[in-house]
Amino acid sequence: MVKSSLVLVLSLLLTPFPDVTCRNTDEVFQEQLLLKPLPSGDLVASFRFDIEWHGQTFEQRTETDESYLRYASLPREIVCTENLTPWKKLLPCDSKAGLATLLAGGKLFNSMYYSLGLHFRPVPMRPDDAGWSWQLTQTLTVVFDGFVRSKLTGTNGWTLSSLFGRPLDGPCPIASRSRLYVDITDIEQAPGFSLNPAGTTVTEASGMDRKYSYVLYNLLQPSTFAQVKRLNPSVNWDADWDMQSQRPWLHVERFLTGVGLHHGGISSLLHNRHPNRSLTVHHQDTLPWFLRVYSHTLTVTTAGKANPPSYVGYRPARDRERPHQLELLLTLPPATITRVDIQFERALLTWTEYPPDANHGVHICAAVVTAVLPDSDPCTGLCSENSPVSFYRPLVRDTGHLSRLYTQTLLVSLPTPDFSMPYNVVCLTCTVVAIGFGSFHNILTRSFRTRDPAQASGIVRHLANLIRRWRGVPLL
Amino acid sequence: MCQYCLIQVCTSRFWFNYRHVANVLSVYRSVKRLGIPDSHIIMMLADDMACNARNPRPATVFNNAHEQINVYGDDVEVDYRGYEVTVENFVRLLMGRVPPNTPRSKRLLSDERSNILIYMTGHGGDGFLKFQDSEEITNIELADAFEQMWQKKRYHEIAFIMDTCQAVSMYQKFYSPNIVAIASSQVGEDSLSHHVDSSIGVYVIDRFTYYLLEFLEKIHPASQNTMDELFRVCPKRDCISTPGQRTDLFSRDLSTVLITEFFGSVRKVELVTRVVSVPSLRDLLTTVPGKKDDINEGVTLSNVFADQLPVAQMVQKGKQKEWHPPDGFILAFWALVLLVFFKTYGMKHLTFIF
Numbered sequence: 001m002v003k004s005s006l007v008l009v010l011s012l013l014l015t016p017f018p019d020v021t022c023r024n025t026d027e028v029f030q031e032q033l034l035l036k037p038l039p040s041g042d043l044v045a046s047f048r049f050d051i052e053w054h055g056q057t058f059e060q061r062t063e064t065d066e067s068y069l070r071y072a073s074l075p076r077e078i079v080c081t082e083n084l085t086p087w088k089k090l091l092p093c094d095s096k097a098g099l100a101t102l103l104a105g106g107k108l109f110n111s112m113y114y115s116l117g118l119h120f121r122p123v124p125m126r127p128d129d130a131g132w133s134w135q136l137t138q139t140l141t142v143v144f145d146g147f148v149r150s151k152l153t154g155t156n157g158w159t160l161s162s163l164f165g166r167p168l169d170g171p172c173p174i175a176s177r178s179r180l181y182v183d184i185t186d187i188e189q190a191p192g193f194s195l196n197p198a199g200t201t202v203t204e205a206s207g208m209d210r211k212y213s214y215v216l217y218n219l220l221q222p223s224t225f226a227q228v229k230r231l232n233p234s235v236n237w238d239a240d241w242d243m244q245s246q247r248p249w250l251h252v253e254r255f256l257t258g259v260g261l262h263h264g265g266i267s268s269l270l271h272n273r274h275p276n277r278s279l280t281v282h283h284q285d286t287l288p289w290f291l292r293v294y295s296h297t298l299t300v301t302t303a304g305k306a307n308p309p310s311y312v313g314y315r316p317a318r319d320r321e322r323p324h325q326l327e328l329l330l331t332l333p334p335a336t337i338t339r340v341d342i343q344f345e346r347a348l349l350t351w352t353e354y355p356p357d358a359n360h361g362v363h364i365c366a367a368v369v370t371a372v373l374p375d376s377d378p379c380t381g382l383c384s385e386n387s388p389v390s391f392y393r394p395l396v397r398d399t400g401h402l403s404r405l406y407t408q409t410l411l412v413s414l415p416t417p418d419f420s421m422p423y424n425v426v427c428l429t430c431t432v433v434a435i436g437f438g439s440f441h442n443i444l445t446r447s448f449r450t451r452d453p454a455q456a457s458g459i460v461r462h463l464a465n466l467i468r469r470w471r472g473v474p475l476l
Numbered sequence: 477m478c479q480y481c482l483i484q485v486c487t488s489r490f491w492f493n494y495r496h497v498a499n500v501l502s503v504y505r506s507v508k509r510l511g512i513p514d515s516h517i518i519m520m521l522a523d524d525m526a527c528n529a530r531n532p533r534p535a536t537v538f539n540n541a542h543e544q545i546n547v548y549g550d551d552v553e554v555d556y557r558g559y560e561v562t563v564e565n566f567v568r569l570l571m572g573r574v575p576p577n578t579p580r581s582k583r584l585l586s587d588e589r590s591n592i593l594i595y596m597t598g599h600g601g602d603g604f605l606k607f608q609d610s611e612e613i614t615n616i617e618l619a620d621a622f623e624q625m626w627q628k629k630r631y632h633e634i635a636f637i638m639d640t641c642q643a644v645s646m647y648q649k650f651y652s653p654n655i656v657a658i659a660s661s662q663v664g665e666d667s668l669s670h671h672v673d674s675s676i677g678v679y680v681i682d683r684f685t686y687y688l689l690e691f692l693e694k695i696h697p698a699s700q701n702t703m704d705e706l707f708r709v710c711p712k713r714d715c716i717s718t719p720g721q722r723t724d725l726f727s728r729d730l731s732t733v734l735i736t737e738f739f740g741s742v743r744k745v746e747l748v749t750r751v752v753s754v755p756s757l758r759d760l761l762t763t764v765p766g767k768k769d770d771i772n773e774g775v776t777l778s779n780v781f782a783d784q785l786p787v788a789q790m791v792q793k794g795k796q797k798e799w800h801p802p803d804g805f806i807l808a809f810w811a812l813v814l815l816v817f818f819k820t821y822g823m824k825h826l827t828f829i830f
Binding site for chain 1: 489490524526527533534535536546548549550551552553554557558559608609610
């Protein structure tokens with residue numbers, strides 16, 4: 001089943017920059033695709049397209065004015081080809097050349113998970129911080145189903161055309177960097193491992209004794225397409241190889257608790273998988289006003305013991321005006337699971353406020369968990385030019401890198417009324433009034449008196465008299 | 477500014493109304509093939525079928541059990557989706573009274589020279605069309621919306637196609653000029669769906685749209701087929717319901733109007749190598765009255781609009797008279813009933829009469 005809950009978050013930094021008019025900008029376009037097999041047998045493909053405008057520089061303020069920060073979230077947005085089409089049109093080469101040719105709706109959306117992203121932000125110029133320039137980053141992440149694939153091919157393996165339906169013909173001509181990476185960290189030791197065609201092997205070491213290996217295909221180098229006209233990497237390894245993959249340090253999940261349509265609760269589980277470093281995370285929740293959240297029921301526990309947050313910022317909702325906002329600053333001890341619980345009651349909405357499919361329920365926005373993770377992932381300091389993340393500029397570079405996680409969105413059933421009731425009430429009331437009151441009114445306001453039947457006309461009287469004579473009753 | 481615009485509305489929600497989305501996407505595909513670009517098309521889909529969790533083939537919508545063409549395609553652009561498909565948004569779109577921050581792709585950028593094709597499908601009844609199972613638009617509202625469009629000079633000609641049950645009722649109240657309307661079924665009739673795709677599990681196309689598409693597949697940008705062929709596109713033996721049309725409001729003879737004047741974006745271009753002198757617009761406006769000029773027809777005040785409810789002309793094929801038993805039979809039947817009544821309850825009641 002496709003898990004297609006896309007959380008659309010816009011976090012706009014609305015600081016007033018000088019008006020930048022694009023006269024002769026030095027635009028740089030870079031594209032990259034990273035393929036990584038997961039221990040579950042699935043495969044994740046991350047596309048990343050960067051456009052940077054170098055020519056215009058401006059002075060960035062040293063700190064952000066938070067009064068200009070806006071946050072908006074749309075919990076339920078169906079993502080399909082109709083979202084992909086305008087997203088693709090922002091790319092310089094559209095979907096005609098380069099890595100974007102792999103983006104065909106039929107294969108992409110027939111997957112376990114997909115996510116489209118658009119980030120627009122100022123970045124410091126390289127190599128020094130002399131000025132800042134604008135960067136537009138488009139990301140697309142797809143997780144392909146391993147079970148389906150392995151049943152089709154019979155082995156633990158894949159080719160680019162089996163994933164996307166077509167191989168690569170060439171780079172985008174205006175890209176300054178166009179690369180395909182295959183992450184072989186977990187599978188290069190596997191028996192029966194094979195990778196065709198051969199590419200450049202890149203090895204990265206991180207600060208925490210993690211080693212990453214990638215195979216790089218540089219699409220801009222003519223040697224990549226020298227042997228084969230179309231690049232179609234294929235990877236195979238034995239099916240019984242157990243991948244010892246490193247799991248990420250921070251993992252969050254959220255779910256609803258409680259039964260019935262009156263009370264309920266929301267629980268977040270924050271996993272800190274780092275063996276000896278505690279993490280400070282910022283947990284932000286926006287809940288709609290009709291979930292009447294009670295802040296006195298907020299509990300944070302770690303391994304059964306209370307773990308009070310360093311900061312709790314709670315702004316209660318106002319009915320039909322603004323939602324609840326809950327911010328927590330939590331310290332997660334190493335190698336533990338922290339649980340954040342809060343209870344709520346469901347409110348009744350007026351019958352016009354329900355959506356057309358009211359019995360489906362309402363979606364609750366994802367919680368946002370932000371943390372500065374220690375520099376255990378590669379390239380927070382110096383990076384080699386060949387590394388897949390070498391052109392990713394993290395926002396915090398001294399202590400680690402900023403990581404923002406979004407939890408699942410929740411589906412809450414609200415007590416919905418029977419929408420046919422207004423019609424039923426009208427029918428019933430009118431019937432009761434017509435029969436009950438109507439008859440009563442008639443009896444009270446009408447006077448009844450007998451009336452002789454009207455004298456019939458001649459011929460009818462004649463006929464009636466004939467019948468009366470035959471019966472022997474008095475004539476008219 | 478669109479000279480050839482298309483507005484498509486699918487008003488039905490839920491998976492079992494897959495065929496309505498397939499209807500709209502099929503017409504979209506045909507019209508795009510004939511040349512109207514996405515910027516001139518406004519598509520309103522009330523629910524998502526392609527990436528619906530129930531769809532066994534994600535990102536595809538088929539209009540045929542053979543599943544040969546994916547009408548959803550790779551470059552579909554939906555302008556109004558999900559909860560945004562409401563009567564208010566539709567009427568605002570037609571009249572141009574949209575909120576100021578509405579993006580261009582969600583506005584109808586038409587002017588007095590635009591030919592607009594409006595295709596609506598969903599569940600309908602006598603005089604209304606249901607939007608998303610929670611509200612409806614009536615034929616009077618629709619007629620008034622078109623009249624407002626005419627007053628604001630937002631269209632030159634409108635072709636209105638409706639594929640719902642009792643669709644004829646929706647165009648009965650039109651009173652603005654230059655509208656031709658085609659509906660898939662008469663008042664009191666249901667429009668039926670065509671066939672089921674057993675691998676998807678729902679009906680995938682409606683009958684009227686299926687035959688309309690069969691017809692449109694034969695049209696190409698240089699076709700000389702005319703609009704009156706649309707009236708015969710689905711005879712009763714194929715559609716089971718009786719399609720109807722309304723042509724009295726249209727100023728031109730429909731046997732001279734090409735299909736591509738509504739369904740495609742074909743303009744007549746004549747290449748000349750000699751110098752042509754074009755009379756100025758002022759000269760055209762001050763010419764002898766009585767000269768027929770399409771562009772200025774709306775400007776003069778001497779238009780005679782058609783009767784608001786020309787019942788006699790509305791339906792081309794007469795409504796079928798229902799069978800009625802003979803009058804003598806009815807008389808005898810009631811006499812029998814009365815006789816039995818009086819026999820049962822006594823002849824004394826007869827004295828009241830005689």
